Amino acid sequence: MPKKPFVNRLNDLSPKEWIKFQKSWFIHNPPPRRKDVLVHPAKYPETLAQEFIEFFTKRGQVVFDPMVGTGSTLVAALRCGRHAYGIELNSTYAAIATQIVEDERDKLGNQATGVITRVIHADATHLKQMFRQQDIPAIDYVITSPPYWDMLHARGAKTQRKRRASSQLDVVYSDDPNDLGNVEDYDQFIQKLSRVYEALQPNLKPKAYLTIIVKNVKKGGVIYPLAWDLARQLGKIYTLKDEKIWVQDNQRLSPFGMGSAWVSNTFHHYCLQFRND
Numbered sequence: 001m002p003k004k005p006f007v008n009r010l011n012d013l014s015p016k017e018w019i020k021f022q023k024s025w026f027i028h029n030p031p032p033r034r035k036d037v038l039v040h041p042a043k044y045p046e047t048l049a050q051e052f053i054e055f056f057t058k059r060g061q062v063v064f065d066p067m068v069g070t071g072s073t074l075v076a077a078l079r080c081g082r083h084a085y086g087i088e089l090n091s092t093y094a095a096i097a098t099q100i101v102e103d104e105r106d107k108l109g110n111q112a113t114g115v116i117t118r119v120i121h122a123d124a125t126h127l128k129q130m131f132r133q134q135d136i137p138a139i140d141y142v143i144t145s146p147p148y149w150d151m152l153h154a155r156g157a158k159t160q161r162k163r164r165a166s167s168q169l170d171v172v173y174s175d176d177p178n179d180l181g182n183v184e185d186y187d188q189f190i191q192k193l194s195r196v197y198e199a200l201q202p203n204l205k206p207k208a209y210l211t212i213i214v215k216n217v218k219k220g221g222v223i224y225p226l227a228w229d230l231a232r233q234l235g236k237i238y239t240l241k242d243e244k245i246w247v248q249d250n251q252r253l254s255p256f257g258m259g260s261a262w263v264s265n266t267f268h269h270y271c272l273q274f275r276n277d
Contacts, residue, residue: 012058021055025245025268044069044145044213048246049076052143052271056209057082061140064203066124066196071097073143074117075104083116085136087124089179094121123178125192127199138205145213146196147181149189149226186224194233201237201276210238210274213246215266227270238274246271 006015013021030045049072053063059081065073068086070093077084078101088094097119105112122130180196183189197210204210212234214227231240246269256263 010058011055013055018055021051024243025247027247027249029248029250044072046072046076046079048213049073049143050080052211053077053082053141054080056141056143056211062137064136064139064142064200065144066127066142066200067144067146068097068119069093069145071100071119074101074119078104078108078112078115078117081111081115082141083137085116085118085120085134087120087122087127087130089121089123091121094119124196125178125180127196131203136203139200139203140205140208142197142200142204142208142210143213144211146193147179148215148217149186149219149224150181150184151217151219190226190229190233194230197234198237204276206276208276209241210276212272212274213269214272215269218263218266227272231270231272234272234274239277241273241275243273244271245269 008018011018028045028048028051031047053073053076057063061082063073063077063082063084065084065086068074068088071086074084074086074097086097088097101117101119105115105117120130120134122134180189180193183192197212200210212230214230216223216225216227218224231243234240248267251265251267253265256265
């Protein structure tokens with residue numbers, strides 16, 4: 001019998017490219033950040049976002065990020081011909097994201113013609129009202145990286161000490177009480193964050209995927225399983241299909257607890273894959 005042709009209903013990748021993405025872990029060391037986005041304390045790389053967008057969508061489909069920061073998701077989507085919408089609470093970051101996306105559009109030239117990208121300055125905790133007010137089509141894919149609880153407020157982090165030494169760099173996302181990165185109570189944070197993603201459900205197409213890039217966090221000598229708790233909570237609304245572990249292997253090791261206690265250098269993130277079944 002003749003071999004059945006490969007039919008790809010999910011993306012535009014070849015079988016070889018598909019198989020490569022299916023590995024449950026990957027190493028991705030981000031390229032240097034543009035100077036105009038250094039102000040943001042926790043940007044995630046557009047190069048990483050593009051790999052996920054290309055797997056979970058086809059050209060011309062719609063990508064959404066409810067916490068878009070300085071625009072990584074939108075830049076990634078623009079580069080691979082997907083329409084994209086992003087919500088950002090911080091007006092400064094929203095303005096930076098808008099400029100960065102326009103710069104990328106100019107760089108891409110004709111390749112970006114007809115591709116829609118929109119940065120919306122709004123509060124992601126009010127998504128239901130926002131979707132009624134904004135002209136956003138049904139969503140094919142969501143990719144986002146939320147605040148890792150309130151860990152940017154931790155004074156002991158080496159990277160945070162460096163940022164505090166500069167008056168030009170933000171240490172936290174904002175001082176807005178509506179900013180989820182400022183919620184001190186862990187259980188309250190999980191509930192508020194989960195509600196953001198739950199509110200997306202009516203606007204997601206059937207079988208659409210949602211990727212949340214997150215990390216378990218350490219605070220006061222205790223590990224808080226943020227990724228696992230979020231997966232458990234959202235598993236009540238969506239189907240938790242899988243995870244990919246993003247490893248950064250170019251980070252410098254620090255001798256935490258040396259000689260007295262086990263404290264890991266944590267250089268991995270969880271890319272949780274949900275589906276709107």
